[in-house]
Amino acid sequence: MKRTNDFEALKAECYELNMEIPRRNLALYTWGNVSIIDRNAGVFAIKPSGVSYDELKKEDIVIVDLQGAVVDGSLKPSSDTQTHAVLYRDFKDIGGVVHTHSTYAVGWAQALEPIVIYGTTHADHTIQDIPCTPPMSDAKIEGDYEVETGVQIVEHFRKMNLDPNETQMVLVGSHGPFTWGVDGAKAVYNAVVVEELAKMATITRQANPQVQRLKEALRRKHYERKHGPDAYYGQG
Amino acid sequence: MKRTNDFEALKAECYELNMEIPRRNLALYTWGNVSIIDRNAGVFAIKPSGVSYDELKKEDIVIVDLQGAVVDGSLKPSSDTQTHAVLYRDFKDIGGVVHTHSTYAVGWAQALEPIVIYGTTHADHTIQDIPCTPPMSDAKIEGDYEVETGVQIVEHFRKMNLDPNETQMVLVGSHGPFTWGVDGAKAVYNAVVVEELAKMATITRQANPQVQRLKEALRRKHYERKHGPDAYYGQG
Amino acid sequence: MKRTNDFEALKAECYELNMEIPRRNLALYTWGNVSIIDRNAGVFAIKPSGVSYDELKKEDIVIVDLQGAVVDGSLKPSSDTQTHAVLYRDFKDIGGVVHTHSTYAVGWAQALEPIVIYGTTHADHTIQDIPCTPPMSDAKIEGDYEVETGVQIVEHFRKMNLDPNETQMVLVGSHGPFTWGVDGAKAVYNAVVVEELAKMATITRQANPQVQRLKEALRRKHYERKHGPDAYYGQG
Amino acid sequence: MKRTNDFEALKAECYELNMEIPRRNLALYTWGNVSIIDRNAGVFAIKPSGVSYDELKKEDIVIVDLQGAVVDGSLKPSSDTQTHAVLYRDFKDIGGVVHTHSTYAVGWAQALEPIVIYGTTHADHTIQDIPCTPPMSDAKIEGDYEVETGVQIVEHFRKMNLDPNETQMVLVGSHGPFTWGVDGAKAVYNAVVVEELAKMATITRQANPQVQRLKEALRRKHYERKHGPDAYYGQG
Numbered sequence A, B, C, D: 001m002k003r004t005n006d007f008e009a010l011k012a013e014c015y016e017l018n019m020e021i022p023r024r025n026l027a028l029y030t031w032g033n034v035s036i037i038d039r040n041a042g043v044f045a046i047k048p049s050g051v052s053y054d055e056l057k058k059e060d061i062v063i064v065d066l067q068g069a070v071v072d073g074s075l076k077p078s079s080d081t082q083t084h085a086v087l088y089r090d091f092k093d094i095g096g097v098v099h100t101h102s103t104y105a106v107g108w109a110q111a112l113e114p115i116v117i118y119g120t121t122h123a124d125h126t127i128q129d130i131p132c133t134p135p136m137s138d139a140k141i142e143g144d145y146e147v148e149t150g151v152q153i154v155e156h157f158r159k160m161n162l163d164p165n166e167t168q169m170v171l172v173g174s175h176g177p178f179t180w181g182v183d184g185a186k187a188v189y190n191a192v193v194v195e196e197l198a199k200m201a202t203i204t205r206q207a208n209p210q211v212q213r214l215k216e217a218l219r220r221k222h223y224e225r226k227h228g229p230d231a232y233y234g235q236g
Helices: A004-023 A081-090 A103-110 A138-142 A145-159 A184-207 A216-226 B004-023 B081-090 B103-110 B138-142 B145-159 B184-207 B216-226 C004-023 C081-090 C103-110 C138-142 C145-159 C184-207 C216-226 D004-023 D081-090 D103-110 D138-142 D145-159 D184-207 D216-226
Strands: A032-038 A043-046 A062-065 A070-072 A096-100 A169-172 A176-181 B032-038 B043-046 B062-065 B070-072 B096-100 B169-172 B176-181 C032-038 C043-046 C062-065 C070-072 C096-100 C169-172 C176-181 D032-038 D043-046 D062-065 D070-072 D096-100 D169-172 D176-181
Touching (some): A004 A032, A004 A062, A103 A176, A103 B184, A138 A145, A138 B216, A176 A184, A184 B184, A184 D103, A184 D184, A216 D138, B004 B032, B004 B043, B032 B184, B043 B081, B081 B096, B081 B145, B103 B169, B169 B184, C004 C043, C004 C184, C032 C081, C032 C184, C081 C096, C081 C145, C103 C169, C138 C145, C176 C184, C184 D184, D004 D043, D004 D062, D032 D081, D032 D184, D043 D081, D081 D096, D081 D176, D103 D169, D103 D176, D103 D184, D138 D145
Antiparallel strands (some): A032 A043, A032 A096, A169 A176, B043 B062, C062 C070, C096 C176, D032 D096, D169 D176
16 A cells, blocks of 8 residues: 655655746746656646645645546645546656646637747657647536546547657647656656747747748658657767 | 724735735836725725835835825825725725736737637636726816726726626726736736736737637636636635 | 046946846847936046946946047947937936837837837826937938937937927937936936837737827826826825 | 867867856757867867756867867767858858857748848848848758758858858758857857847837838948947947
């Protein structure tokens, strides 16, 4: 049987990653949450609901199982916990999930516009547009809303034939960005990236309203510099 | 009979809330003011007129009655005091009022445009567009201007059938945002929120000039996650 | 006869005001300058040319006469010294002059667009649009350029029938903002204001491309709250 | 024969210049690199590949020869090393090269738009538009990509008849800015400048979509105030 202090390291790491959100200006007050999973233990750690980053403490982090039921912690987990749970169940290789209300990414999500790939900064991270899910049906909104938000992401990836290991970010239409990654640090990094890509795309369209999507060869080149068998970026 | 030091706690809290304004980048120099009310005592505390946040001290805070007459303090209260007084008289449940000249909210107020509800960040706070009052008549401008500013807010809410407990922010047309809340901290929070919503709406329209208002079901869902009898956001 | 240490106080004040420029994010590197005048002594103090704010020291400030000739100091005065000199000679009541390359004000100056008065933030400072001088003739550019820049400001104010005591800021077309005031602190304040007004006007036009100039009654009301015989803003 | 500690001063300077990149908000994480050349030794110092600015240490800097082969250092040099090498080989007078993904400059690069010269801030640095290279051919992308990026810059300058000593910045189309200068400090300065010029140009076009290029006389005047035989800006 698990005891409370088994989760100390997981909570501590989850806390540190959550504190990156205000440091990187990705959310005001309580408007974001980071979770990280321990797949062996079958649990993930997540920010408690409605607690401001100013007041968040390491011991406030909540441990839940893959159905989102609380395993450890005295606070209620994030109201988005079920969305995280769906992503962990369906995207088998991810180790962390981040949700924020960062300004430009929300601006595009509200516009129901995918972030078109216009340059190599984008291609360094994925060769696809950052997808934006369509408006949710009323039935689903009135159903199990946070579960449906996760399901909608997963189904949109399936429908668009996107690989969640290659495209590690999405705009939930009318709402805002969710990002993930092999671990929590990568998921937070991707939350910074999606905000920057949204801002760059805004400027690009202002500078040239007729701008075209980045050409295929350049998309592949930059992605493959950093990812896959022939990657040569970094020290790896 | 009230003595000066009766108001020390009220002044101290009002001072701290005023200092949030420059910390949150909501106003330059003297361009904002926060008040909080003590309904039992029938007075409210407010920033003095024309004193820069850099120089503001706790003891500078002025105590006025609900007609705006000074009850305690050696400085003149904010030139917007009468507007605050009208709001406290008509919106019976509010505990704090904030006025700023934050950049994006002023940008929209000057445009005489309500901030349309485009996403869930907005719906987390109100299911209505943030209203913008129409231009004031010349007679009212040349009359008791600051009182009329308050009256205009109250009348616009009545005319638009808005509930000030649900929609806790307004753009005064050609001028800027006023926000309020159950207490001063909530009013300051709402001043941050209205600035962010204005910025997000600007980006949303840039990304998609044909964007539509957020669908009804999603408006209700997000608002009711946080407010009302079935709220499940936060630790409450 | 004047001795070096006569100007120590003037240099110290000028230095402090210059340091407000980077603190308020109004200029990168060396892209700005503040001067203040001592009308009794017939001299003004100004930043030296091409010295970065990072390295500027109090003793680097240069003292020049109203023709711009160096009276005290071992460095060359700002290349814009002659423009300041013209303003001091023609605008008899001003005590300080500031020039920056702040981003939004330069954006509008490059657009050759006056900053239209759209709201009360603007009317709190002047009831006029912030004027923008037309492109300078080639003959003047190739003549005594910095003197002509000052002359152009003065002539534009005359032609537009503007009062430099009421409108304390201008955009020099294709170049950037100059501001002034009764003293150096007011001139620096106005440099912050013109940048903010330019940013707000940009947002206002984005939110409503058909926006109209602020109505006359509101312009007068806000200006007269703060200025003139019936002013009631502040503690004065 | 060179020994390791011969390069200590070069590494130390290169490290300090690299740290200016995050300080000046020109790049997130690892998205930039600065190099400086020692032409006598026939080597240049450059940031290692994929090392975050948060973790970069002086001793991580890599020394390479003008073909980009590592001469000293235990890490892999920046993936953009070959681009720097081409610039050093072809632009004989430059002492430093900088590449960033600063937001506005990338926005314009992605738009495949040169930054038109709209004002004197731009003319203080060059009398030309900041050029933007056209999309690279697929053959070159799939060839020696980083070398080709450098070649493309050099060929574009030749074709446009631009002097790299006068125009010290370029937008690589679909990618982002490269800047250079007589030394590393000037190259970093130019990286700040190109970002600011891109932002100013964005605002200028918003304020006046019909804006015209700066007139010839003003371009020459401002450039020659700062550069060439008759320069009179600064203390030189």
